[in-house]
Amino acid sequence: MFWRVQAGLWAALFVILTASVTPYLGTRSHLENLSAVVASKFTLSLAGFLLSGAIRPLYDAARRRPIFAWAPRVLVVSFVGGNLAITLSNLVRMTVQGTVSFSPRDVFAGGTTGVLLLVAWSAGYLAFRSWQDAQEARLSADRAQLAVLRYQVNPHFLFNSLNTLQSLIREDPARASEAVSDLAAVLRYSLRRGGAETAPLAEELEALRRYLAVEQSRFEEKLSVDVSADSAAEIYLAPAFVLHPLVENAIKHGMQTSELPLRVEVRAQASNGDLRVRIRNTGRWREGTNGTGVGLENLRDRLERLYPGRHLLATGEADGWVESQLEIRG
Secondary structure (H helix, E strand, O other), X not given: OHHHHHHHHHHHHHHHHHHHHHHHOOOOHHHOOHHHHHHHXXXXXXXXXXXXXXXXXXXXXXXXXXXXXXXXXXXXHHHHHHHHHHHHHHHHHHHHHOOOOOOHHHHOOOHHHHHHHHHHHHHHHHHHHHHHHHHHHHHHHHHHHHHHHHHHOOHHHHHHXXXXXXHHHHHOHHHHHHHHHHHHXXXXXXXXXXXXXXXXXXXXXHHHHHHHHHHHHHHHHHEEEEEEEOHHHHOOEEEOOOOHHHHHHHHHHHHHHOOOOEEEEEEEEEEOOEEEEEEEEEOOOOOOOOOOOHXXXXXXXXXXXXXXXXXXXXXXXXXXXXXXXEEEOO
């Protein structure tokens, strides 16, 4: 796409430059004949096409830095490249006319035009890339919001919970009442925190405990859970619903690979502005299954958007436990 637009842009510029000076043929020494004009403008456009394409990687690497860091680079590159393009254009024109001169006045004539062309190209390219970056950031935010919505009301979780409640109502009405309260608390938290980017980890853990209580009502003695956090971790502002996909993953795959009861542990610690959360479950790592779901990919997108270069999400297996580690650096 870039090279197609690039070719069309400089081809259009060649036509415009040639058409703009054609009415003045014969009026000045550098406009003596049409062949010289066409050759000169073609050389200028071709040089601009090649030079701008060559400096594109330089701009791509620099554009995410502050403007004061890359603006001087744009001016220097445009000045050197613009004068080089004009020099080639003038030499070709003089060669076609048969009036080759190496006088600086003749060789560098019109250098300002070349510089302005590359400055305009640079500004346009950087503006377009900035727009692209903004669009990508917006799409990433949309994907992250969809991830949050997915864990607000997970259809599978809700379906299984309702089936569990139906059974408990007949067998143990008291436990059914507790399960209804836990499910209502999970849904209430999802509605209250649905639009928030972050939340105190204490609230996340409380919602997680209620979620696990519902799951324990479903699996009964087949599931054992243990959730703990230090006081510093509880007040840490973490991404909303950051733990749910990890714990859901632990239960889903743990039930398929672990001896029963499945044991799930959640530990959270914070120090010096850094948060560390470890989620473990008994069972085995299944290559190609664990950690490749949409939920974890969306979580990675959210973490990258909220904490670029300041987070870690790792998964693996050791000593009969599958472990997910989440770190957020302050």
